[in-house]
Amino acid sequence: MMRVVRAGTGVLATLAAACLLCAPAGAAAQAMTLLDAYHLALAQDPRYRSAVEEAAAGEQYRVIGRSFLLPQIQFTYNWARNRSDITRYAGPRLGDQTTTEFYRSYSGAVQLRQPLFNWDYWSRFRQGEAQSQASAALFDSRRQELALRVTTAFTEVLEAYDVIALAEAERDALQEQLKQNYRFFDKGEGTRTDIVETQARLDLAVAQVIEARDGLTAARKRLDAILGASPGGQDRLLATLSAGFRAQGPAPADIGYWTDAAIANNPELQSREHGVEAARQDIGRARAGHLPRVDLVASYGENKSETVNTLNTKYDTAYVGLQVAVPLFSGGAVSAQVSQAEANYRKAMAEFDGRRTEVTDEVRKQFDLALSSVVKVGAYEQAEQAARELLRATRLSIAAGMRVNLDLLNAQQQLHTARRNLARARYTNVVTRLRLLFAAGLLTEQDVRDASAQFSGQAAPGQPERSGQPERPERPARTAASRAPHVSAATKPFGEPRHGQH
Numbered sequence: 295m296m297r298v299v300r301a302g303t304g305v306l307a308t309l310a311a312a313c314l315l316c317a318p319a320g321a322a323a324q325a326m327t328l329l330d331a332y333h334l335a336l337a338q339d340p341r342y343r344s345a346v347e348e349a350a351a352g353e354q355y356r357v358i359g360r361s362f363l364l365p366q367i368q369f370t371y372n373w374a375r376n377r378s379d380i381t382r383y384a385g386p387r388l389g390d391q392t393t394t395e396f397y398r399s400y401s402g403a404v405q406l407r408q409p410l411f412n413w414d415y416w417s418r419f420r421q422g423e424a425q426s427q428a429s430a431a432l433f434d435s436r437r438q439e440l441a442l443r444v445t446t447a448f449t450e451v452l453e454a455y456d457v458i459a460l461a462e463a464e465r466d467a468l469q470e471q472l473k474q475n476y477r478f479f480d481k482g483e484g485t486r487t488d489i490v491e492t493q494a495r496l497d498l499a500v501a502q503v504i505e506a507r508d509g510l511t512a513a514r515k516r517l518d519a520i521l522g523a524s525p526g527g528q529d530r531l532l533a534t535l536s537a538g539f540r541a542q543g544p545a546p547a548d549i550g551y552w553t554d555a556a557i558a559n560n561p562e563l564q565s566r567e568h569g570v571e572a573a574r575q576d577i578g579r580a581r582a583g584h585l586p587r588v589d590l591v592a593s594y595g596e597n598k599s600e601t602v603n604t605l606n607t608k609y610d611t612a613y614v615g616l617q618v619a620v621p622l623f624s625g626g627a628v629s630a631q632v633s634q635a636e637a638n639y640r641k642a643m644a645e646f647d648g649r650r651t652e653v654t655d656e657v658r659k660q661f662d663l664a665l666s667s668v669v670k671v672g673a674y675e676q677a678e679q680a681a682r683e684l685l686r687a688t689r690l691s692i693a694a695g696m697r698v699n700l701d702l703l704n705a706q707q708q709l710h711t712a713r714r715n716l717a718r719a720r721y722t723n724v725v726t727r728l729r730l731l732f733a734a735g736l737l738t739e740q741d742v743r744d745a746s747a748q749f750s751g752q753a754a755p756g757q758p759e760r761s762g763q764p765e766r767p768e769r770p771a772r773t774a775a776s777r778a779p780h781v782s783a784a785t786k787p788f789g790e791p792r793h794g795q796h
Contacts, residue, residue: 325533328448328746331521332739335444338522345436352429359422362415371402376599397605403595410616411588417578424575428568435561438737440520445728445745447517449721452534454510456717461506464710465499471706472496475699488699495703533749541671541723544664544730549657552734556657559735563653566646573642576635583628586620653733660730667723674716681709724748 326334336342376397384391409415472492478484514529524530544552557563591614598608621628688705691697724745731737 325531327533327749328445329743330746331448331517331532332441332444332742332746334521335440339440339443339520342436342440345433349429349433349436352432353426355422355425355429357422359419359425362412362418363409365406365408368405368407369403370405371400373400374398395605397599399597399599399601401595401597401600403593405591405593408590409587410590411586412582413585414579414582414587417575417582421572421575421579424568424571428565428572431561431565431568435565435735438561438732438735441737441739441742442725442728442732444520445742446725447513447520448532449725450513451510451517452532453718453721454506454513455532455534457714458503458506458510460710460713460717461499461503464706465496465503467706468492468496468499468703471699471702484699491700491703495707533746535720535724536748536750539720539748541668541720542727543668544661544727547665549661552657552661552730553654555734555736556653557650560653560733561735563646563650563735566642566649570639570642570646573635573639577632577639580628580631580635583621583624583631586618589617591615591617657730657733660726660733664723664726664730667719667726670719671716671723674712674719678709678712678716681705681712685709 376395376399378395378397379392380395381390381392383389472489475484475488475492479486479489517530518524521530593614594610594612596608596610599605600609685702685705685708688697688702692699692702728737728741728745731741
């Protein structure tokens, strides 16, 4: 069963990877969707490929366990050239007489042994079944984990692009604001404090752009570690969230449903449950040391000139019979092994109970986060709209002389912060829903497909390769009459007298 799934997954993943890696140049501008990334990861991700081979190895536990219940057939053959010195007493006159014989001998036999009653072998068979099922469940967990890792890395890259775009927008706005401050200062309508305040915010914005680009580099490395290096070393174009994105909560919104689903379906929990069964079979294997073993044995053999007394004599022998072995005393080893196996079984049970509690707690946590993520998206949408209105109102108030430059800077920062929080909340909503499905053991490719449908298929803004260092603001030309030294927030105290202040 696992082998069929593994082969099918490998073929589909390889074909998907080939289509994505070998796309024609004309299609290079097409943005990669989340579903495309998942299909590519099925073929490229080292951790998943390791899990595939681990599952293939785990499937063999079933075959190995079954082999103990099947007949064991053995063939032996021996051929030799012999020399024998034979000494015989020939009487008082001749004494001992020695003759030397050179001869060839051979023997061959085929033996079949079929266990009829062997509790050790029967326990090994059931243990192999449990171990294979544990391995299959663990592989399912690794597959679901891959879907979650791809989604997380994918959205982290997109969020990094959004952070860069917002940071650059804030920087550009502050550049324009600084130019305006200089113009007002040259006309005698502004203050040096306005310039200092804006310059300080601008320096911080430039640093945030650099930090955002570093964050993008790290996020892309995490994605490339899953998908493999992009063809030609170029950054992949990723589809961004669609303009009509709507946050989605857990369905159904019933925590009881999700906790019950996790207990029944969480693959890691199932793997541990099968591990408990495997530990229980260890007890049976240990107790088998007290029980008799009964085997059916059938054999056919042929030998010729096996000894010097049977020179040139050939024997054909066949027999069928039962062999019974009854253990009597093993120095206390069997009893100790039973006690050890029972302790390991109780340990496995305790670990299973602990993990079940952790899984249900994780489900409750992700359920709450999935619910709150919807509320956060709505709240940040309202906050972003309110921040836009605040910025517009602040500009009007400054024109009317009711607000100052610092109020405008604060309003601009509040708007950019609201937009960053909104972008993060939207990506968090996508990831949190999949985390809930993963915790419940219900995450499938269809869920990845549904999440991918929330992306537009268009490249996210700012994804083309950027080069060079962040731009520094250009300072406008100023007249000799009003020329004053440039004031940097890092070098000039706020308490210095301000020329032109009213």
